[in-house]
Amino acid sequence: MVRSMIAGVAGLKAHQSKMDVIGNNIANVNTWGFKGYAYNFKDSMYTNTFNSSGGDVTAGAYGGRNASQVGYGSQVSSISNVFETGAPAPSSRPMDCMIDGTGFFLVGPMVNGSFTDIKSSGLSLSRVGIFSVDENGYLVDDQRSYVYGYALVDGTGIPETPATGASLTMRGVVPTINKGNGTNQITIAGVTVETTYDENDMVKAVEDWVDKALTDTKFAGCTIEYNGFTQVTTAAGPPATTESRPSFTIKANGTGTATTKQVTDLAGEFGNTNTAGFEIRDQVDGKDYIAGIPAEFSEELSTIRIPIDPTTGQRYQLENYSISEDGTVIGVDEQKRVIALGQVALISVQNPNGLEKTDGYYYTIGDNAGEVTDVKPSTGPTGRILGGKLEMANVDLANEFSNIITTQRGFQANSKIITVTDEMLQELVSMKR
Structure with a gap:
């Protein structure tokens, strides 16, 4: 079998893989928080027709010669995420939010207590902030995962008690x-x-x-x-x-x-x-006015939950919720008082391409992700949180359709190599007749 046939088949496989990546990008053009993938080729294994040799300048000797190599086509070099922030899309839900920066939300199943080691927590990262409060008062996303951040310090975040008459x-x-x-x-x-x-x-x-x-x-x-x-x-x-x-x-x-x-x-x-x-x-009964205590947030990570009203011993009955730029989640109770639930954390990843995609819009922390740390929003390049908005996919349709054309032509050219090589083999077989 001639080498050109092998190269053509390798080229077909490589271009088919690139088309798979392009198809996935276009299929997710309306997926919240989706990050497009870039496909990169590399040339395949080489064999030497002539090996290289050094020159000799002594009398009667010959000069050097470069190696002559023949390749075996192309193959995938890497498929990497493009972590550019997508455009914001307005949402009718005040609890929806997006990250204007490079950070990630930390979500996953329940972890009892507080912690600081993110890698060993078994939690996932996300760029999609479709949040709500469940029946137990916890902040969760639309995949039923708990959202992690900084809880209220005990004894803080207590709203003022207005004076009332009996x-x-x-x-x-x-x-x-x-x-x-x-x-x-x-x-x-x-x-x-x-x-x-x-x-x-x-x-x-x-x-x-x-x-x-x-x-x-x-x-x-x-x-x-x-x-x-x-x-x-x-x-x-x-x-x-x-x-x-x-x-x-x-x-x-x-x-x-x-x-x-x-x-x-x-x-x-x-x-x-x-x-x-x-x-x-x-x-x-009538009540005297009691001044509120400003909210303070823990430095360790934990779930975010509606706090308990120290007056009644029950959790506050909240009607409306919103999220501010610094990640503070607040609700409004029946007395129109603002109650802080906690502060959503953002996660900084040293090498975002070291993350591994799982089902839905979650990422797991791969071995090559580097240092992973939690950061409070609006305090660094991890970004701020925009409430009432969701992040659109960063897929550039014009670029993807251009890639379709070049990929299709590349596939056609490689198939032509196989066709011509087949014709050459046919001629070789015909010489026997």
């Missing part, structure tokens, strides 16, 4: 109607006001009482909300006896713990606790 809601309040000479009186909580209504129009009478009772000094510093009539059981029976009675909510106009006593003292005025059917439905 309130008291009750039902089953007993109103009393006294009829006079053309003027009726309604009495509730020991406060009597005149009204034109009687027990036949009790709803209007109670509304009239609410409007006029606020002028009484007993309710100074409070407001009264009338919540309508409700059915209350006044006797267990059998048979049970029910009545329709009004409900009220008393709210302190001021704030602080002192308002609790102010409001609670009125409970006995509104309804004798011995009165059947009267009950306190809801009582909220």
Whole structure:
């Protein structure tokens, strides 16, 4: 078999491999965070027709000669990632984010406790920031992997507690109607006001009482909300006896713990606790203002989770989330307070091409990746985090289609070598006839 046939076959295989790489690049043109691959050729093994020799300048000697070599085609030299940052694409999800720099997110299964050695952690690297908070309050990506960063230092990140006033809601309040000479009186909580209504129009009478009772000094510093009539059981029976009675909510106009006593003292005025059917439905104590404690983050890596409210002992109930440029993940609670969850870490890799791609958009840390360290965002070349955006693939379609053309022509040229070589062998075989 002639060497040109071997070279042609090697060229076909090499160009087919390059077309595989190009096809993969184009197939992932809309894959978030995808990094294109570059295919590089190298020439294949050589044999020497003539070996090289040095020259001799003595009388009657001959000069030197260069080696004459014949190659066996081409083959793959390397297939390497092109780690250029892709263009940002706006996202409708505030928890989506991308890295504007060379860093990576650290993600993977649960690792109990904190750590600093990234290589031995068994975790993966990622460039895709499709994040959310799961039912346990942990920050995760869309592949169910936990996102690692810097957790809150205990006792920090506590939001301010605003001052609030006390309130008291009750039902089953007993109103009393006294009829006079053309003027009726309604009495509730020991406060009597005149009204034109009687027990036949009790709803209007109670509304009239609410409007006029606020002028009484007993309710100074409070407001009264009338919540309508409700059915209350006044006797267990059998048979049970029910009545329709009004409900009220008393709210302190001021704030602080002192308002609790102010409001609670009125409970006995509104309804004798011995009165059947009267009950306190809801009582909220007033609170004094407590200043918040700024968030501080650990220097070791760990999962990121919604913190516990020291007031209630439960995790904060957060409604909205966002991620800032320095990687701080924050949420907003029902009181519109900003609560910090933690700070997402970025990973710096000395040799990104030493990473190995796995399923999805994850990378594992290969033996040739070099030094791998964690860095806080916005503090170095690893970059900053852009919230509300995702990184598009860095595939250049114009360049890829140009590569398709040159690869196709290269494949055709190598197939032509095989065809011509076959014709030469045919001529050689025909000489025997």
